[in-house]
Amino acid sequence: MTTGVIHGVTVSHRRATVDEIESAAAADEETAVRDLLARDGVDEAFALQTCNRAEAYVVTEAAADGRAALADFAPSIRDGAVREMDHETSLRHLMRVATGLESLVLGEDQIIGQLRTAFETARGVGGVGPVLDPAITKALHVGERARTETTINEGVVSLGSAAVELAGRERDLGGATALVVGAGEMGRIAAQAFDDTGVSTIVVANRTVPHATHLAGEVKTTATAVSLDDAPEAAARADVLVTATDSPDPVLDRADLTDVGRTLVIDLAQPRDVDPSVGALDGVDTYDIDSLEAITDETRAKRREAAANVEAMIDEEFDRLLDSFKRRQADEAISAMYESAEMVKERELRTAISRLESQGELTEEQRETVASLADALVGQLLAAPTKSLREAAAEDDWTTIQTALGLFDPEFGAEGATPPATERPREGVDADAEGEIPRHVLDHLGDE
Numbered sequence: 001m002t003t004g005v006i007h008g009v010t011v012s013h014r015r016a017t018v019d020e021i022e023s024a025a026a027a028d029e030e031t032a033v034r035d036l037l038a039r040d041g042v043d044e045a046f047a048l049q050t051c052n053r054a055e056a057y058v059v060t061e062a063a064a065d066g067r068a069a070l071a072d073f074a075p076s077i078r079d080g081a082v083r084e085m086d087h088e089t090s091l092r093h094l095m096r097v098a099t100g101l102e103s104l105v106l107g108e109d110q111i112i113g114q115l116r117t118a119f120e121t122a123r124g125v126g127g128v129g130p131v132l133d134p135a136i137t138k139a140l141h142v143g144e145r146a147r148t149e150t151t152i153n154e155g156v157v158s159l160g161s162a163a164v165e166l167a168g169r170e171r172d173l174g175g176a177t178a179l180v181v182g183a184g185e186m187g188r189i190a191a192q193a194f195d196d197t198g199v200s201t202i203v204v205a206n207r208t209v210p211h212a213t214h215l216a217g218e219v220k221t222t223a224t225a226v227s228l229d230d231a232p233e234a235a236a237r238a239d240v241l242v243t244a245t246d247s248p249d250p251v252l253d254r255a256d257l258t259d260v261g262r263t264l265v266i267d268l269a270q271p272r273d274v275d276p277s278v279g280a281l282d283g284v285d286t287y288d289i290d291s292l293e294a295i296t297d298e299t300r301a302k303r304r305e306a307a308a309n310v311e312a313m314i315d316e317e318f319d320r321l322l323d324s325f326k327r328r329q330a331d332e333a334i335s336a337m338y339e340s341a342e343m344v345k346e347r348e349l350r351t352a353i354s355r356l357e358s359q360g361e362l363t364e365e366q367r368e369t370v371a372s373l374a375d376a377l378v379g380q381l382l383a384a385p386t387k388s389l390r391e392a393a394a395e396d397d398w399t400t401i402q403t404a405l406g407l408f409d410p411e412f413g414a415e416g417a418t419p420p421a422t423e424r425p426r427e428g429v430d431a432d433a434e435g436e437i438p439r440h441v442l443d444h445l446g447d448e
Contacts, residue, residue: 004043004059004131007066008090009073009082012053013104016081018288022271024054024074024082027248029118032056033127041065045127046136048097048118050111051159051186051244051270052104052289055097057090059131091135091321095314098143100152101307104292105162106300107152110185112143134324142317149313152306156299160189160244162292163266164197167240169295170285171264174198179238181231181252182245183211186268188218190242195219203238205231207245232256240264243273250275257284266291330393333401334386337408341378349374 011024026032029047036045036058044059056073060066063086074082085093093102098115100107119136122128128136147153156162167173178194180187183206194202202223206212212225226234228251235241235257245251246269253275257263262283267274272288279286300307353370356362362370385404392400 004061004129005063005066005087006057006059006090006131006135007063007070007087008055008057008085008093009070010053010055010085010093011074011077011082012055012102013289014102015083016077018052018270018272018290020074020077020081021052021054023076025049025270026054029121030125033122033125036069037125037127039069042069044129044132046118046122046132048115049270050114051268053097053102057094057132059129063087088322091138092314092318094135094139095142095317098139099146099310099314100143101310101314104289105156105159105296106303106307107146107154107310108158109147109153110158110160110189112140112147113185115143116140134321138317138321142314145313145317146310150306150309152303152310154306155302156295158186158189159268159289159292160186160242161193162295162299163190163242163268163287164193165295166266166287166292167242167264168197171240173240175200176239177201177203177237179203179205179231179234179241180215181205181228181241181243181273182269183208183215184244184246186244187242188215190244190268191215191219191223194242195221199240203234205234207247235263236260238263240266242266242268244268245273247271247273252278254278254281257281260284326393329401330389333389333404333408336405337382337385337389338378340408341382345374345378 011021013021016024026035026047026049029049032047032049033045036042036047036056039058041060041062042058042065043061046057048055054074056070058066058069060069067084070084094115096102098112100109100111103111115136119128119140122132156165167178173194176199178199178201180191180194180202183204187204187206191202191204199221202216202219202221203226204212204216204223205226205228206215207228209225209227212227216223216225228245228247231251235252236259238260239262241263243251243266248271251273254277257265257274257278258281260281260283263285265274265278265284265286267286267288270289274286276286278284349371352374353362353367356366356370389401389404391397
């Protein structure tokens with residue numbers, strides 16, 4: 001069944017500080033999804049954690065269950081930093097995230113890869129089902145469209161490149177030594193961005209040295225690779241360093257940078273790679289994600305027209321996604337209605353034929369005539385409600401659809417079965433529908 005509703009919650013750079021985002025994040029996305037799936041009423045779950053956002057989504061039969069499942073998300077964070085999202089808001093927000101409209105650097109490319117990885121992680125632990133699958137797939141689709149059909153990602157396209165832009169404004173990079181700590185996606189972007197400046201040497205430090213070696217080999221500038229344990233020594237020789245690892249603990253502390261002299265430090269990691277107290281050292285200038293706001297604001301201004309085009313694209317794709325959900329919801333109600341009617345028809349057909357045979361043996365042709373009559377009655381009786389259910393979906397009349405799902409539950413009457421409680425796929429209206437099939441409906445379908 002695709003009758004579940006999505007409830008989401010996000011802590012991002014729009015409302016929260018770096019520390020608050022760090023506090024909201026779980027150990028990793030897989031852990032977050034497993035934890036969400038273990039909560040009462042949760043059928044599907046998805047988590048997205050990046051350097052500037054921590055988000056969680058659940059699918060439940062009732063929106064109230066979704067709110068309850070996420071009630072303790074980021075409990076230590078002030079209320080104003082946490083944004084809750086109902087079904088439709090979650091759908092639209094996922095598209096905005098995928099297109100880069102919700103990113104610190106408007107239109108950044110990195111986020112779509114992060115979303116895709118998080119999607120596969122959630123799928124791998126059983127978190128993705130018939131509601132989240134089309135929702136996230138659509139978000140990824142519109143994210144790709146935005147980047148191929150608009151100029152939303154031209155210029156500074158990620159935090160890594162924004163960090164190098166900031167470094168170029170704060171320091172003369174001509175002949176400088178740049179240290180990149182972390183050989184992941186953001187570290188790769190930073191190293192490639194440094195490659196387009198005047199730095200004379202790039203040092204890549206990473207826990208897995210072969211990965212650092214591979215990245216060092218991708219750039220044209222003279223580059224070397226060192227282990228993460230050697231990062232403090234490399235920092236002593238660097239003029240500027242950008243950190244972007246996924247380490248849960250700082251990889252550079254105050255003692256590591258006490259004697260480095262005049263150095264520019266830009267920490268892009270979440271949680272932080274560099275102990276914040278480093279900023280108090282003489283000659284060391286530190287910046288974090290929040291410090292990139294000026295550069296990202298300039299990018300945002302340049303991309304405003306492209307962003308408007310992406311907004312229109314999202315509106316178009318959002319309507320398509322909702323229409324798809326509506327059609328499936330209507331089809332489920334119609335299918336349940338016909339299945340229920342078929343069960344009653346078969347039961348009453350057996351009773352009718354049994355009574356007729358008690359009055360004299362029936363020929364095969366007579367049996368077929370009676371069966372055809374029963375089929376025709378079901379088809380004619382359900383033609384009008386079928387049309388009405390399709391119209392109800394088109395008009396967002398979820399009360400009618402959910403009532404139909406409750407009335408025509410094909411399991412109704414089975415031993416131990418109970419009428420379902422369902423809800424329309426967005427918050428705001430109490431549309432629970434449960435109860436038995438009315439006697440007058442059964443009378444139309446066949447006397448008991």
